[in-house]
Amino acid sequence: MNIVCIGGGPAGLYFGLLMKRRNPAHRVVVIERNRPYDTFGWGVVFSDATMDNLVTADPESAEQINAAFNHWDDIDIHFKDRTLRSGGHGFIGIGRKKLLNILQARCEALGVELVFENEVSDDQAIARQYDADLVIASDGLNSRIRTRYQDTFHPDIDVRKCRFVWLGTHQRFDAFTFAFEQTEHGWFQAHAYQFDDETSTFIVEAPEDVWKKAGLDEMSQDDGIAYCERLFSKYLGGHKLLNNAKHLRGSAIWIRFPRVICNTWVHWNQLDGKSVPVVLMGDAAHTAHFSIGSGTKLALEDAIQLADCFREFGTDDLPHALGKYEEIRSVEVLKIQNAARNSTEWFESVERYAEFEPEQFAYSLLTRSQRISHENLRLRDKQYVEAYEDWLARRAGVERRPSQQVIPPMFTPFQARGVQLKNRIVMSPMAMYSARDGVPGEFHLVHLGSRALGGAGMVVAEMTCVSPDARITPGCPGLWNDEQAAAWRRIVEFVHANSEARIAMQIGHAGRKGSTRLAWEGIDQPLAAGNWPLISASPLPYIEGVSQTPRAMDEADMARVKDDFVAAARRAHEAGFDWLELHCAHGYLLSSFISPLTNHRTDSYGGSLENRLRYPLEVFHAVRAVWPSDKPMSVRISAHDWVEGGITADDAVAIARAFKAAGADLIDCSSGQVSKAEKPVYGRMFQTPFADRVRNEAHIPTIAVGAIFEADHVNSIIASGRADLCALARPHLADPFWTLHEAAKIGYKEIAWPNQYVAGKRQLETNLERAAQYALQIGK
Numbered sequence: 069m070n071i072v073c074i075g076g077g078p079a080g081l082y083f084g085l086l087m088k089r090r091n092p093a094h095r096v097v098v099i100e101r102n103r104p105y106d107t108f109g110w111g112v113v114f115s116d117a118t119m120d121n122l123v124t125a126d127p128e129s130a131e132q133i134n135a136a137f138n139h140w141d142d143i144d145i146h147f148k149d150r151t152l153r154s155g156g157h158g159f160i161g162i163g164r165k166k167l168l169n170i171l172q173a174r175c176e177a178l179g180v181e182l183v184f185e186n187e188v189s190d191d192q193a194i195a196r197q198y199d200a201d202l203v204i205a206s207d208g209l210n211s212r213i214r215t216r217y218q219d220t221f222h223p224d225i226d227v228r229k230c231r232f233v234w235l236g237t238h239q240r241f242d243a244f245t246f247a248f249e250q251t252e253h254g255w256f257q258a259h260a261y262q263f264d265d266e267t268s269t270f271i272v273e274a275p276e277d278v279w280k281k282a283g284l285d286e287m288s289q290d291d292g293i294a295y296c297e298r299l300f301s302k303y304l305g306g307h308k309l310l311n312n313a314k315h316l317r318g319s320a321i322w323i324r325f326p327r328v329i330c331n332t333w334v335h336w337n338q339l340d341g342k343s344v345p346v347v348l349m350g351d352a353a354h355t356a357h358f359s360i361g362s363g364t365k366l367a368l369e370d371a372i373q374l375a376d377c378f379r380e381f382g383t384d385d386l387p388h389a390l391g392k393y394e395e396i397r398s399v400e401v402l403k404i405q406n407a408a409r410n411s412t413e414w415f416e417s418v419e420r421y422a423e424f425e426p427e428q429f430a431y432s433l434l435t436r437s438q439r440i441s442h443e444n445l446r447l448r449d450k451q452y453v454e455a456y457e458d459w460l461a462r463r464a465g466v467e468r469r470p471s472q473q474v475i476p477p478m479f480t481p482f483q484a485r486g487v488q489l490k491n492r493i494v495m496s497p498m499a500m501y502s503a504r505d506g507v508p509g510e511f512h513l514v515h516l517g518s519r520a521l522g523g524a525g526m527v528v529a530e531m532t533c534v535s536p537d538a539r540i541t542p543g544c545p546g547l548w549n550d551e552q553a554a555a556w557r558r559i560v561e562f563v564h565a566n567s568e569a570r571i572a573m574q575i576g577h578a579g580r581k582g583s584t585r586l587a588w589e590g591i592d593q594p595l596a597a598g599n600w601p602l603i604s605a606s607p608l609p610y611i612e613g614v615s616q617t618p619r620a621m622d623e624a625d626m627a628r629v630k631d632d633f634v635a636a637a638r639r640a641h642e643a644g645f646d647w648l649e650l651h652c653a654h655g656y657l658l659s660s661f662i663s664p665l666t667n668h669r670t671d672s673y674g675g676s677l678e679n680r681l682r683y684p685l686e687v688f689h690a691v692r693a694v695w696p697s698d699k700p701m702s703v704r705i706s707a708h709d710w711v712e713g714g715i716t717a718d719d720a721v722a723i724a725r726a727f728k729a730a731g732a733d734l735i736d737c738s739s740g741q742v743s744k745a746e747k748p749v750y751g752r753m754f755q756t757p758f759a760d761r762v763r764n765e766a767h768i769p770t771i772a773v774g775a776i777f778e779a780d781h782v783n784s785i786i787a788s789g790r791a792d793l794c795a796l797a798r799p800h801l802a803d804p805f806w807t808l809h810e811a812a813k814i815g816y817k818e819i820a821w822p823n824q825y826v827a828g829k830r831q832l833e834t835n836l837e838r839a840a841q842y843a844l845q846i847g848k
Contacts, residue, residue, distance in 0.1 A: 069094050069383045072195060073204040074188045074213060076100025078364050079350030080206035081171035081180075083371035086125060088178040090379060097181040097198055104172075104184045110236045110270075110312070111263025112167060113244075113361035116158035118368070125372045129174040136170065137162045138262050142243035145430040146303065152430040156448030159244055159361070161263035167364070191216070192337060195344050202386070203337075203346045206367075209326065211352035221348065222331035228357070229416045231284070231322040232273035235293065236310035239303070241268050246433060247303050248418065254278030255418045258300050259359065270309055271358065272296045275416060276324065285319050292319060325412065328355040329405060333394040345390055347374070354401045356408040359415055360437055366401060373397050406751070407437035413757075420764045424789055427459050432788040438753065442477070442783035443814070460787060473818050477786040478779060479811070482525070482793060484733050484769070486698030487646050489525035489793070490568050492786050493807045496773055496795035497528040497574045497649070499540065501586040506533065506546025508555045517562050519800055520569035521822050523807030527569055528795070529556070531576040531651050534632040537600050538577035538657070543586050547575065547636040553643050560644040568820070573640040574704065575691075576651030577629060579660050580604035580618040603629075605660040605683075606668040611744055620669070629657070630687050637691045641699070648695050650688055653706040654741035658684040662723065663706070663742050665714045677719060681726050692731045702771065703727045704736035707758035710746035717761050724766035735762050736771040736795065753781055759791040771795050779810035812836055 071087055073080035076098045084096040119137075122130040137160040145152045175182055188194055191213050195203050205213035214221055237260075245260040255278065259271040279285065284292050293309050313321050333348045350367035374393045381389040414421075414436035421432055434440060446453040454474045461468055464480035482489045495516075502511045512529075519527045533539045533546045546552050556573070563571045583599045584592055594616055602618035603625055609615040621629070633650075640648055652658040660666040661683045667674050673682050688703065695701055705727075707720035715723075724735045737759040740746050748754070755774030763770040772791035776782060782794045799806045811819045812832045821829040 069201045070199050071096045071202045071204065072198050072200040073098040073206050074191055074194065075205070075207035075211075075350070075352070076102070076168075076172070076182065076184070077206060077208060077350060077367065078167065078171065079352075079367035079371050080204055081168065081175055082126075082368050083204055083206070083349060083374060084180045085129065085171065085175045085178050086371055086375040087378070088175070088180050089126060090375065091383075092179060094383075095181070095198075096175075096179075097183060098175060099183045099186050099188055099194065101187040102184065104182070110164060110234060110267070111161045111261060112164050112364040113261060113263075114160050114162075114365055115361075116160065118365045119160060121369060121372060125375070126174070129170055132170045132174075133162060133167065134160075136166050136264070138264060140243055140262075143434065144241075144243040144245045145426075145433055146245070146247040147426045147429050148248075150426040152426060153243065154430070154434055154445070154449045154452045157244070158448075159261070161261050161269070163263045163267065164364075166264065188212070191346060192339060195337070195339055200344055201383075203344060204349050205346055205352045206349045207352055209328065209351040209355060211348070213346060214330065214348060214352050217335040217346065220332060220335040224329050224331070226327040228325045228327060228412055229275055230273050230412075231276050231279040231324055232271055232358075233292070233296070233322045234313070235270045235272065235296070236312065237268050237270045237304060237307050238266055238310070239268055239270075239305045239307040240266075245303070247300060249299050250422070251278075251282065251299065253281035255422060256282075256296075256299055257415060257418060258296075258303065260303070267310075270300075270304075272300070273415060275419075279322065284322060288318055289314070289316070289321055292322070325357055326355060327357070327405065327409070327412070328353070329401075330354065333398065334390045343386075345386055347390060347393070349374070353397075354405065356401075356404050357412040359411040360404070360408050360439075362404050362408065366404060369400070370397055373400075407439040411437040420761070421789070423764075427456060428787075428789050431456055432790075435784055435788050438784070441780045442787055443780045456787065473816060475818075476779070476783050476811075476814060476816055478782040478794070479816065479819065480786070484647075484700035487570060487700055489570055491523075491525040491807070492782065492793050493524045493526075494572075494771060494793050494795040495519045495524045495527040495800045496797035497530045497572075498797050498801065499530045499544065499587065501541050501543035501588075503543055503545035506536065506539070506544070506548065506552050508545045508552070508559060512545070512555075513559050513562060516559055516571065517566065518804040520563040520567040520571065521825075522800075522803075522805035523811070523819065523821075524569055524800070525793075525807075526572055526647065527563065528572040528574055528647075528649065529559075529645075531574050531656070532556075532636070534575055534577055534629070534636040537582065537602075538629075538632065540578040540582055540656075541584055541586050542595070542598075544578075547573070547639045547643075548632065550639070553639040556640070556645075557643040564644065566822070570646040572647035572649055572702075573643070573645040574649040574651055575633060575636045575640065577632075577657035578602075579655070579657030580608065580615065580666070581610050581655055583616060604657060605666055605673070605680075608666055608668065610655065626683060626686075630690050633687050634690050634694055637695050641694075641696060645699075647700050647702070648691070649702045649704055649736060650684075650691060651704050652684050653704045653736075653738050655706070655743070658687060659706055659742060663709055663715050665709055665711060665743050677722055678726075681723065685726060685730050688727060688730050688732065700733040701731070702734040702736050703732045704738055706739050706742055707737045707755070707762065708739040709742045710740050710748045711743045714742065717758055720758055720762055721765045724762040724768055724770075728766060728768040732768065734769045734771055734792065735759075735766070736773065737762055737791075738773050751775065752777075753785065756785055756790055759785075760789075763791060764789065769793075773797070779814050782810075783814075 247258040256274045262268040335346045356362040377389040377393045461475045604618035709715045756772045759770040759772035769792040771793045773795045
């Protein structure tokens with residue numbers, strides 16, 4: 069097969085040598101615009117796992133690369149005149165020029181043809197010139213080939229918010245180093261690592277607005293670099309910062325990172341009656357932010373995967389080989405890019421975490437990508453994690469005795485007003501559709517009681533309706549009469565008498581989403597008979613052509629509904645609930661006022677966010693006035709509507725600030741369910757970023773929800789300061805004893821079980837220990 073690689077970076081060189089190594093009969097040509105053995109850039113970083121892949125793919129070049137690498141395990145974080153170190157991370161750094169020189173020499177030894185100083189402007193002409201059967205577009209971030217066939221590749225390029233400059237220094241670092249310096253304009257950060265005996269990479273980064281306020285956009289190269297030298301002088305040991313991009317002018321050395329992702333990776337050309345595929349590889353196909361050091365890794369692993377696909381399918385079946393390559397790599401790249409996006413956003417938002425104490429700031433940085441979780445970090449550096457867990461526990465008011473186990477973050481207590489939760493686990497409110505005339509019955513007693521026995525710090529009753537016409541379905545519970553209050557009191561008394569859990573009441577009004585069938589009879593579908601009139605912020609049906617159209621509320625409606633909420637709150641207190649939550653999410657009545665998708669009013673309750681919040685805040689004020697001052701009150705919001713023109717995370721922060729000012733103690737950060745046009749981006753812990761932003765920008769405690777299903781998730785969220793509590797719904801449906809079971813899985817034994825079930829605790833812990841020992845033996 070005749071192969072042409074356009075672009076002599078890591079992707080093109082490595083693919084070329086792999087194909088030539090596996091079949092010397094291939095003709096492989098790599099065309100590079102630069103001169104022989106000439107390149108730009110400083111160092112690149114791999115993980116130990118990436119190096120293992122290179123050893124398998126080509127041991128000869130891997131041996132040379134490994135010999136040239138600088139290896140380190142530690143990460144140093146410098147913040148507020150403190151240095152915190154974590155070990156066990158396993159990184160290796162090499163100069164970009166050295167890496168390319170090794171690959172170029174290996175290509176030459178194998179017979180790959182290297183063509184230098186050739187700027188390819190027409191890939192089709194090059195394909196004809198070399199009678200190519202396959203063209204690899206490895207022409208980098210600004211790929212001309214990707215642009216030429218953009219109607220096929222559909223590239224999505226997201227230019228990020230920070231400016232950064234890639235520099236070098238002769239200062240040597242014995243750990244991967246992150247340094248943060250605050251200026252009058254905002255925060256700057258440096259990413260530094262040594263890549264050979266004499267040189268280190270030193271990247272300086274700042275949000276664009278901070279960069280501009282500092283005047284760097286108007287400075288010459290030399291002045292800008294001198295500014296960075298002064299700012300980070302205490303880390304440079306008297307050494308200068310080095311610049312190898314002098315061909316650029318002025319502030320052009322400062323760039324914004326473009327995240328590139330392509331919908332497809334293969335384009336087919338018909339050249340002289342021959343189908344010739346053009347295949348994207350490396351930065352031409354995708355980019356990953358330098359803060360997780362994966363750009364070169366991705367390029368090399370692209371090359372390995374495509375070579376493996378040709379070995380599996382042969383070179384005579386190009387469509388299958390290329391299809392498999394795209395299928396596998398697009399998934400793997402998406403995983404890395406998701407992690408890179410999380411990491412990028414963290415560095416764009418350093419100001420958000422600047423009030424953290426150095427211990428929590430460092431932990432937040434280490435786990436920013438979500439690829440490193442709490443338990444993963446423990447595997448890397450157990451001593452660091454246990455010391456941090458002790459620090460967290462002390463902050464929560466718990467001092468561990470020497471004979472005690474280290475307390476995982478999820479099992480630290482949480483205080484809100486006069487109520488203390490024994491741990492950070494909340495059973496989320498979940499509609500059960502099992503009440504009769506709004507009265508909770510035996511099912512609710514068992515449902516809530518068993519979850520309270522199961523170890524959660526707090527269980528929350530499902531949205532309980534403040535009037536008959538506030539119900540979602542005829543099966544929804546209420547708090548509009550004394551019979552209902554008495555039934556709730558029985559449940560509360562059981563929880564208090566038989567567990568250490570607290571119990572919360574969530575009150576709400578269905579609004580335009582009311583008068584529907586039980587979920588298992590047709591979710592969101594109107595009742596076949598017996599529908600009641602609906603009210604909402606505006607006369608907009610939930611499902612066009614299906615749902616009943618509500619009546620827009622007038623002032624009399626608002627007064628009545630507010631009184632209903634107040635009466636329900638009073639009954640909740642009389643029933644003995646420890647905590648009250650006001651439901652302002654998911655498109656229900658109060659939510660319908662907040663979202664511009666559902667509030668089209670032209671009076672003082674519509675228009676701006678401030679106006680749209682007026683009625684929900686009026687209800688909150690009225691309820692807070694009758695709810696005891698020593699009991700907490702939270703608000704559940706939809707922090708994102710997932711629809712263009714709807715509520716965004718920026719709005720969520722403003723909404724949280726408004727409720728905080730009104731006296732809210734926590735914000736329960738959910739999202740969506742406001743419009744059927746929503747397009748959520750699902751994934752594990754997918755709504756936690758909303759809780760993070762609200763907590764650390766509005767400065768109010770938050771509850772994180774959404775696809776949290778392991779103790780590791782909870783520990784990571786709480787330890788990193790992304791939320792204060794974690795509410796789990798589906799995991800509690802599947803396992804009432806989720807909290808106790810997860811404690812056993814992570815080996816935490818110092819948790820109380822109900823006396824009646826202690827024998828089961830001991831057996832579970834023993835079985836898990838045996839399973840772990842067996843797995844270890846099998847692994848050996």
